[in-house]
Amino acid sequence: MSAPGSLADTHTVRSPGHVEYGTGAVAALESFATDHAADTALLVTDDHLSSSGVIDAPRARLEAAGLDVAVYDGVVPEPKLSMVESAAARIRDAGDVLVVGVGGGSSMDTAKLAATAATADESPRELLGRDNVSGRSVPLALVPTTAGTGSEVTDVGVFADDRDGGAKKVAFSPHLFADLAAVDPDLTKTMPPSVAAATGLDALTHAVESYVSLDRTPYTDTLARRAVELVAENLRPAVAQGEHNDAARARMSLAATLAGQAFINSGLGAVHALTYPLGMECDLGHGLANGVLLPHVMAYNVPAEIERFAGVASLLGAERRPGESTRAFASRSVDAVFDLLSDVDVPTSIAAYGEFDRATFERFADIAFEHSAHNIAANPRRMDRGDVVSVFESAAAGR
Known part of the structure; x- marks a missing residue:
């Protein structure tokens, strides 16, 4: 293989x-x-x-x-x-x-x-x-x-x-x-800003997870890259301007469809596994839970796919600084997602949705492995129960 x-x-x-x-x-x-x-x-x-x-x-x-x-x-x-x-x-x-x-x-x-x-x-x-x-x-x-x-x-x-x-x-x-x-x-046209933000972040999560999935293919790479780029360029105006920006909404529709076609052929990753318990516990919609967790899982995954996350940083609009290492630039993909969350009024920490302790996160880890082991298996960086707990702790601390 x-x-x-x-x-x-x-x-x-x-x-x-x-x-x-x-x-x-x-x-x-x-x-x-x-x-x-x-x-x-x-x-x-x-x-x-x-x-x-x-x-x-x-x-x-x-x-x-x-x-x-x-x-x-x-x-x-x-x-x-x-x-x-x-x-x-x-x-x-x-x-x-x-x-x-x-x-x-x-x-x-x-x-x-x-x-x-x-x-x-x-x-x-x-x-x-x-x-x-x-x-x-x-x-x-x-x-x-x-x-x-x-x-x-x-x-x-x-x-x-x-x-x-x-x-x-x-x-x-x-x-x-x-x-x-x-x-x-x-x-x-009638989507409220909060729905446009949550669903757009869902598309971004699908695209990023598809792009770094262990089951990715050249076909899904092409779809995922373009979807990331479209979300980066159009989610902010689609949320802020809604029905007054037909072009941004049309490109977000395309991004969502491309990302859906990508992940159905590549699999997803740990974001979707961790979304299960968070959504159940806090009654969070799927897209919103994905969006809040995405940068925290990305930060965990960067060491396993430095070149790919450097590519994601570029697709999200980051420009590489003179002398900047590939590793440092890859980490700026995480910063770019945090910035996007803030710009569309989505919290960067799960603490906005409840109070959590380590025992809760240990229970969350059990749920993630029970119901979404296939997504954890496709994640680019190996994860055990302790790793899942650590990512949840990072997500609670926020940016």
């Missing part, structure tokens, strides 16, 4: 069936509906998007294709398996139906697993884990309204298990890939 990211090896690219990107991409739903000849479309979304009119554009395209449109808007952030069960029941009852997930990662993940559960006529809980989905006959389209999760182009779904104290559970299967991902930045 060659070094990670080597062109000397053969690599597989996993991808959804079709990606339509750009302003007006939601129009692709019309031909998607026509091609699949269903009678009904079920929009899977949340109550805010349903009541605020954000789903009107997808609905109009589906109705233009002659479909009756029903709405399941029971999704909430950090979706629960019970919501997937409710959505799957609606799909089964609808008969000849196609499913369209509209929203952030929560709505899209719910749509993915509900469509597969409806096909299998099984409980979503039985489909958790790796490759436990036997197939999906229900057509599935995903339409993001945030710029961060990349869920529209991934084959995973993350859910809170109502029966297990809200523990996060993951489903992995190629059957979770959408038939169509319609990435239309027009649908991100």
Whole structure:
């Protein structure tokens, strides 16, 4: 086996069936509906998007294709398996139906697993884990309204298990890939600044972790580098100006999709492992937890991938000083992320979200290894339980 990211090896690219990107991409739903000849479309979304009119554009395209449109808007952030069960029941009852997930990662993940559960006529809980989905006959389209999760182009779904104290559970299967991902930045116009910041930092975390993952490939490197660069150039104006900066929002949508396509083919790293217990304990959204932890995990990882983190520093806009060592420049990738957090009003310490002690961090480490060992295994620097505790302590101390 060659070094990670080597062109000397053969690599597989996993991808959804079709990606339509750009302003007006939601129009692709019309031909998607026509091609699949269903009678009904079920929009899977949340109550805010349903009541605020954000789903009107997808609905109009589906109705233009002659479909009756029903709405399941029971999704909430950090979706629960019970919501997937409710959505799957609606799909089964609808008969000849196609499913369209509209929203952030929560709505899209719910749509993915509900469509597969409806096909299998099984409980979503039985489909958790790796490759436990036997197939999906229900057509599935995903339409993001945030710029961060990349869920529209991934084959995973993350859910809170109502029966297990809200523990996060993951489903992995190629059957979770959408038939169509319609990435239309027009649908991100109503994102509040806090959501734009959190989801943008989620995209950055995906890109950075993909770029240094032990399972990276030349394909994922290309996607990850460009995603980091796009976030560095556009997250600040996308948060500060929102609907008044179409270009920044469009580039953030592209960054999120590229980063999603990158990490689904490279794996992630320790940030995503440590996010599990932090999110559960503090009720933090996934993107925000990723963003707060990212620079602290990066600081731990720099010694293992000095050249790569020097590249990240450059992509984030840092300029190498005369005589500066590669190691010192690599560490400035961490400073660049801290600066970005501050500029989009996100804390640089987890202490902003609660009081912690070493016993708590030891418990967090147990949770991380129990639920996300695969992410720790792909991390570029080896980690044991004590290392995880140390990173949490650093994250509590802050910058």
